[in-house]
Amino acid sequence: METKRLGRQTVRLAHPPRVVSFANVGGKMEGKGPLSGDFDQLDDDPFFGKDTWEQGESELQRRALQRALDKASLRPEALDLVLSGDLLNQCIGSSFGLREFGIPFYGVYAACSTMGEGLSLAAMQVDSGYVNLSAAVTSSHFCTAERQYRQPIPYGSQRTPTAQWTVTGAGCCILGRTGDGPAVTHIVRGKMVDMGITDAANMGAAMAPAACDTLSVLFRETHTRPADYDLIVTGDLGQLGHDVVLDLMARDGWDLGDRYNDCGLMIYDRENQDMHAGGSGAGCSASVLCGHLLRGMAAGKWRRIVFAPTGALLSPTSTFQGESIPGICHAVVFENQPEI
Amino acid sequence: METKRLGRQTVRLAHPPRVVSFANVGGKMEGKGPLSGDFDQLDDDPFFGKDTWEQGESELQRRALQRALDKASLRPEALDLVLSGDLLNQCIGSSFGLREFGIPFYGVYAACSTMGEGLSLAAMQVDSGYVNLSAAVTSSHFCTAERQYRQPIPYGSQRTPTAQWTVTGAGCCILGRTGDGPAVTHIVRGKMVDMGITDAANMGAAMAPAACDTLSVLFRETHTRPADYDLIVTGDLGQLGHDVVLDLMARDGWDLGDRYNDCGLMIYDRENQDMHAGGSGAGCSASVLCGHLLRGMAAGKWRRIVFAPTGALLSPTSTFQGESIPGICHAVVFENQPEI
Numbered sequence: 050m051e052t053k054r055l056g057r058q059t060v061r062l063a064h065p066p067r068v069v070s071f072a073n074v075g076g077k078m079e080g081k082g083p084l085s086g087d088f089d090q091l092d093d094d095p096f097f098g099k100d101t102w103e104q105g106e107s108e109l110q111r112r113a114l115q116r117a118l119d120k121a122s123l124r125p126e127a128l129d130l131v132l133s134g135d136l137l138n139q140c141i142g143s144s145f146g147l148r149e150f151g152i153p154f155y156g157v158y159a160a161c162s163t164m165g166e167g168l169s170l171a172a173m174q175v176d177s178g179y180v181n182l183s184a185a186v187t188s189s190h191f192c193t194a195e196r197q198y199r200q201p202i203p204y205g206s207q208r209t210p211t212a213q214w215t216v217t218g219a220g221c222c223i224l225g226r227t228g229d230g231p232a233v234t235h236i237v238r239g240k241m242v243d244m245g246i247t248d249a250a251n252m253g254a255a256m257a258p259a260a261c262d263t264l265s266v267l268f269r270e271t272h273t274r275p276a277d278y279d280l281i282v283t284g285d286l287g288q289l290g291h292d293v294v295l296d297l298m299a300r301d302g303w304d305l306g307d308r309y310n311d312c313g314l315m316i317y318d319r320e321n322q323d324m325h326a327g328g329s330g331a332g333c334s335a336s337v338l339c340g341h342l343l344r345g346m347a348a349g350k351w352r353r354i355v356f357a358p359t360g361a362l363l364s365p366t367s368t369f370q371g372e373s374i375p376g377i378c379h380a381v382v383f384e385n386q387p388e389i
Numbered sequence: 390m391e392t393k394r395l396g397r398q399t400v401r402l403a404h405p406p407r408v409v410s411f412a413n414v415g416g417k418m419e420g421k422g423p424l425s426g427d428f429d430q431l432d433d434d435p436f437f438g439k440d441t442w443e444q445g446e447s448e449l450q451r452r453a454l455q456r457a458l459d460k461a462s463l464r465p466e467a468l469d470l471v472l473s474g475d476l477l478n479q480c481i482g483s484s485f486g487l488r489e490f491g492i493p494f495y496g497v498y499a500a501c502s503t504m505g506e507g508l509s510l511a512a513m514q515v516d517s518g519y520v521n522l523s524a525a526v527t528s529s530h531f532c533t534a535e536r537q538y539r540q541p542i543p544y545g546s547q548r549t550p551t552a553q554w555t556v557t558g559a560g561c562c563i564l565g566r567t568g569d570g571p572a573v574t575h576i577v578r579g580k581m582v583d584m585g586i587t588d589a590a591n592m593g594a595a596m597a598p599a600a601c602d603t604l605s606v607l608f609r610e611t612h613t614r615p616a617d618y619d620l621i622v623t624g625d626l627g628q629l630g631h632d633v634v635l636d637l638m639a640r641d642g643w644d645l646g647d648r649y650n651d652c653g654l655m656i657y658d659r660e661n662q663d664m665h666a667g668g669s670g671a672g673c674s675a676s677v678l679c680g681h682l683l684r685g686m687a688a689g690k691w692r693r694i695v696f697a698p699t700g701a702l703l704s705p706t707s708t709f710q711g712e713s714i715p716g717i718c719h720a721v722v723f724e725n726q727p728e729i
Contacts (some may be wrong), residue, residue: 145712
């Protein structure tokens with residue numbers, strides 16, 4: 050099977066890269082949620098042993114990569130490339146978290162869709178032989194995100210019903226040319242979709258149209274239907290965005306039905322954890338993928354899944370200046386036994 | 390010639406992508422500098438017709454991409470991918486600048502080395518057939534950078550002798566599979582190098598070791614010497630960083646000599662424009678490449694050049710928290726008549 054540009058946005062990989070290893074790390078709230086058993090490491094300390102929250106977020110990335118390396122008995126020297134980004138200004142969660150490994154480094158930024166972009170690029174780098182092994186990493190942290198995007202934590206601000214809770218967590222996935230793990234068979238490069246929504250406390254609604262755009266492109270350019278996948282997951286649309294996706298897709302004739310879920314709805318018990326519309330952050334989809342989802346595939350629970358995290362490409366400055374919120378969604382298809 | 394991973398960091402491209410088009414846009418100070426004749430467009434208005442400096446920076450990216458499309462008589466639909474990033478928090482210069490084109494979009498972040506990373510990834514995407522045409526874009530803006538990284542402009546802060554002046558400019562380069570333009574023959578993926586420098590007003594010195602690391606890797610993994618290239622340019626090291634590179638490389642036995650220059654030294658007349666150590670910013674190397682350098686190659690002035698912009702992967706927050714400055718350098722080799 051040849052690598053094929055199936056359309057403007059979808060690529061079928063000729064030599065589907067395999068998941069060689071994966072790991073995730075979470076914080077206190079993630080440890081109280083329904084996926085707590087699917088984390089490699091949980092830590093109640095929001096500083097993760099460091100002096101500041103930002104250093105703590107870097108530590109999350111460092112631990113996720115180190116754990117993924119350890120699980121496959123790999124040394125950092127074995128990796129030719131790591132792709133990473135995060136929500137902090139200038140992506141310092143990534144640069145300071147991964148600095149010590151000495152692995153060639155590409156910074157990527159797609160807000161909460163960063164794991165989608167990083168994995169897509171890692172998969173294509175492996176598929177085309179530019180690298181032997183490549184990792185994609187990302188993180189988010191409730192305290193750093195609140196401080197940077199909203200209000201200082203000690204203010205105890207009231208949250209709106211549509212607000213989501215930024216996941217404190219990181220995920221790392223290492224891809225290689227061979228192995229028995231799930232394979233990445235297709236990627237879809239997302240394009241920005243902006244429907245004019247300006248409410249930065251309702252990101253799910255702002256990002257949902259981008260998810261619909263990318264999922265529609267995937268089905269159309271691969272000539273598949275939702276029923277061809279066992280699970281279709283978005284990253285952190287939360288309850289509101291989830292419902293918008295179901296509705297918009299149905300209008301276009303795509304019935305996602307029960308096979309559709311959202312990492313932001315999976316990671317917390319919204320009722321008992323007071324999580325409003327659900328979890329969010331780049332670390333939400335990354336830690337759910339690099340735990341619950343890839344473990345589930347290994348256990349044979351799902352054979353073929355679409356991982357389609359969405360990102361909101363705004364900043365506090367753009368919001369202050371009255372701009373609307375451009376959304377984006379980069380998708381990756383994982384398959385247990387690709388037909389090659 | 391096969392695509393070859395020549396080493397851990399260097400890739401030789403089997404089907405060297407061609408520069409299909411390029412364009413740059415600059416501001417008032419760039420128009421007063423020695424390279425003013427090499428800009429497609431110069432505008433004295435720091436707002437570029439918009440309401441805020443940030444929107445002005447987005448407009449710079451929009452104009453650079455539109456101009457590059459126009460010069461090749463291309464419509465946005467012809468591009469399968471655009472890679473872009475910038476120095477603003479959450480890279481809003483890129484997202485809001487490129488939103489309206491509807492082109493699949495990967496955000497990249499490598500600080501002032503962003504054009505190096507974006508071009509590398511664009512070249513590999515074209516080389517491997519994942520896309521037909523791909524663009525790399527980036528920008529910086531003196532006023533947005535001062536406001537975000539240093540002091541509000543109206544304060545009129547004193548600048549240190551080692552300080553550099555952030556270039557107000559953007560560059561865009563479109564790569565494709567065929568054409569008569571210069572080809573991208575090799576790319577080098579940089580790794581982070583942190584020598585413990587903490588002075589955020591002396592970025593040139595902080596980033597210089599990363600440039601040396603990447604250039605040494607290029608020479609070693611391709612079995613070439615500095616004399617094999619007509620021009621070797623770093624991005625924005627300024628006078629101090631430039632001298633550090635010459636010195637460190639000489640100690641390792643690499644004589645860069647007169648063929649080495651730095652975009653930050655080329656873009657301004659430091660004496661008459663009061664530019665202290667030189668120009669800086671992601672838009673510095675991007676606008677010099679997508680004007681002076683690629684025009685010079687087209688005119689036969691240079692046959693083979695190394696474009697090696699460096700980035701400092703810090704943020705104001707990391708500096709406040711006492712962190713040192715990790716540097717990175719991603720390199721791209723352009724050649725007029727590649728030996729294929």
